[in-house]
Amino acid sequence: MRAMEIGKIHPTALIDEGAQVGRNVTIGAYTIVHAGVDLGDHSVVGPYCILGEPAMEFYREQLYKSPILSIGANALIRSHSVLYAGSSIGAYFQSGHRVTIRENSRLGHHVRVGTVSDIQGDCTIGDHVSLHSNVHIGQKSRIGNYVWIFPYTVLTNDPQPPSDTLLGVTVDDFAVIATMVVILPGVHIGHDALVGASSLVRSDVNPEAVVLGSPARQVASIRDLKDKQTGFDIYPWREHFDRGMPWEGIDYADWATQRLDESMPGDVHG
Amino acid sequence: MRAMEIGKIHPTALIDEGAQVGRNVTIGAYTIVHAGVDLGDHSVVGPYCILGEPAMEFYREQLYKSPILSIGANALIRSHSVLYAGSSIGAYFQSGHRVTIRENSRLGHHVRVGTVSDIQGDCTIGDHVSLHSNVHIGQKSRIGNYVWIFPYTVLTNDPQPPSDTLLGVTVDDFAVIATMVVILPGVHIGHDALVGASSLVRSDVNPEAVVLGSPARQVASIRDLKDKQTGFDIYPWREHFDRGMPWEGIDYADWATQRLDESMPGDVHG
Amino acid sequence: MRAMEIGKIHPTALIDEGAQVGRNVTIGAYTIVHAGVDLGDHSVVGPYCILGEPAMEFYREQLYKSPILSIGANALIRSHSVLYAGSSIGAYFQSGHRVTIRENSRLGHHVRVGTVSDIQGDCTIGDHVSLHSNVHIGQKSRIGNYVWIFPYTVLTNDPQPPSDTLLGVTVDDFAVIATMVVILPGVHIGHDALVGASSLVRSDVNPEAVVLGSPARQVASIRDLKDKQTGFDIYPWREHFDRGMPWEGIDYADWATQRLDESMPGDVHG
Secondary structure, eight states, rough: EEEOOTTTTTTOOOEEOOOOEEEEOETTTTEETTTTTTEEETEEEOTTOEEEEEOOOHHHHHTTTOEEEEOOTTTTTOTTOOOEEOOETTTTOEETTOOOOSSSSOSSOEEEEEETOOSSSSSSEEESSOOOOTTTOOOOOEEEOOEOTTTTTTOOOOSSSSSSSOOOOOEOOOOEEEOEEEOOOEEEEEETTTTTOOEEOOOETTEEEEEEETTTEEEEEGOOOBTTTTBBBOOGGGTOOOTTTTTTOOOOOHHHHHHHHHHTTTTTTO | OSSSTTOOOTTOOOOOOOOOOOOOOOOOOOEEEEEEEOOEEEEOOTTTTTEEEOOOOHOOOOOOOOOOEOOOOOOOEEEEOOHHHHHHEEETOOEEEEEOOOOOOOOOOOOOEEEEEEOOOSSSESSOOEEEETTEOHHHHEEEEOOEOOOOEEEOOOOSSSSSOOOEEOOOOOOOEOTTTTEEEEEEEOOOOOEOOOOOOOBBBTEEEEEEEEEEEEEEEEEOOOOTTTTTOOGGGTTTTOOSSSSTTHHHHHHHHHHHHHSTSTTHHH | OOSSSSSSBOTTTTEOOEEEEEEEEEOOOOOOOOTTTTTTTTEEOOTEEEEEOOOOOOOOOOTOOOEEEEETTOOOEEEEEEEEEEEETTOOOOOOTTOEOOOOOOESSSSSETTTTTTSOOOOSSSSOOTTTOOOEEETTEEEOOOETTTTTTEEEEEEEEOSOOOOOOOOOOEEEEOOOOTTTTEOOOOOOOETOEEESSBBOOOEEEEEEEEEEEEEEGEEEEEEETOOOOOSGGGGTTTTTTTTSSHHHHHHHHHHHHTTSSSOOO
């Protein structure tokens, strides 16, 4: 058979008998699935991946048993990725190649993590978050929903390096962080904020603020930004971009209104 | 046999019968070569590589057949690299470890791509281009010949992130981009220009300009730069450096003149 | 058996008969150990690693025999890492995933190298050095003992790119270099110095200096930095942090005094 065939587990893949593999799962050649992994239906895992990689305790304690790694249905995990035991990942997860996700993290559904990106553990990440290639999410980061982070950006966490204090970064819903940005420990990025490329963010960023520079300073509101050719608004981006989003093909405002109606007491589901 | 032996294909390598493998090719242990790959004579591929990695359509369409990945003769592709179906790469290609090259890209001959570098697809790259380690070439980039890009540099492409507009960067012949530079979408770097380390390039760079800073500004012409010890010119670099270049061992000016003669109507080949 | 079992060598691992493997060594599935590797007792090597990767000469010279790669006892080398022939690494080495260490480098004992970090060869690194994820150490770098380097930092080496001049960076004992810093070729970072995040360091840094910015300038002495909440000193860090250090659990000053006594003529060992 081929090295990767949809719906099949390659004979060279090493699947521990203590792993739970869902229906119609594809696993590429030479991939390792450790005991304690729970992999959702219809998921695809490329070659040379490790699911359920053990944390440090495994090497120190003879009887150590790794915690569960839970991956929702319809995941697409590309080759050479390493996902540790002890994290949980929602449905429709998608990764590039050589991604690392460490222990004790919780990722929502429809999260995308680009090639070589690294989620360092003890992180919380919401739904529909997109991390591009080579993004580094330090331990204890808190990322909301619909957040975008572009290549070579780092969320740090140690305010007095080296120390044992870990002060994670918080990024609120709909925020966008461009390429090669460093966010210092404990910083809070407000909802819908936009951080420009190559910035060093040392202090909190207001909702809807555009910040730039090293150190980053507020230069505008996202509502001031216009398309150079058309003169139209660009942000909030959710009103102009919908690919892969739950409001794809319908207007964001209509979708949001509908969602609000559904969550009200006495609504159709009440 | 050993895990890597010149001129041999390791028995653990998975070579699809629909792949075309040239004469005297070396393939290391556990490497995967998919159908549709055309690998040139005398090429060497390290362990754990994937040649012909399928694009997203493969996972969505049951009958999808990947396009050709063509790799010229004398390639040296180091371990853990992933080259997608649908690109074409000239002769004497050389990669570091864990390199990614996505679909629909065209690379000339004698291209070198360093460890962990990532060419994101829909790119055009000329001949004798050297990308150092961990360089990120965004989709739709256009890179000329004899270009050098140093570690942790990113060519971006989305002017209004997140959007569906992709505006690639253009880099002309002989340009040099130093370490940890971000080039913003649509920027044009002129021939022989030099971009200093840690710069953010927001606007076009003139031929032979030296630019620096964040945002980058022109600080000199490359012809102003002198070696501190000798006082001699350093740039254009092609007049002082020839390792691996077609003018190696002969003077650049002589080589260029000869090439010009050869391409003239009525020349010796006419 | 499982893909990784303490004290066992997985049957899919390819161990050359010319390799020397110590007692009680663990080697994960699919890993390659070439001839000439000397791997210390009690070491653990994850899956998909290559130990003893050959340098360029291997591909050029039919009779080329790789030099020794020596790795001390109690190493922990995580998956997908590539360590070249011709380097020597002290005891208690620890690596993240996908680490590269090139030829002709010497690393002391208790060195830690984070995921995706790359040591380019011809480097000297002391004892108890910690490189975080995605750190790039250019050829000919000299790093002392007890040095910390944080993610996405690059030590460069070519003063006139591209050229054949390699001018390595020197980093003295106890120095700390924060995230996303570029150090230009030939720069000397003094002992106990602290380089702030996102800096570009173009000139030498004094011992105990705090430098920041692009280009980096001295803004303080490390002795001026106080904890915001307690008002206490933070640096020198060795007086406030001991995890994994030889003075763990004892006071740094006591440890240093004791060490000094031991090394004096006429001491207890004399």
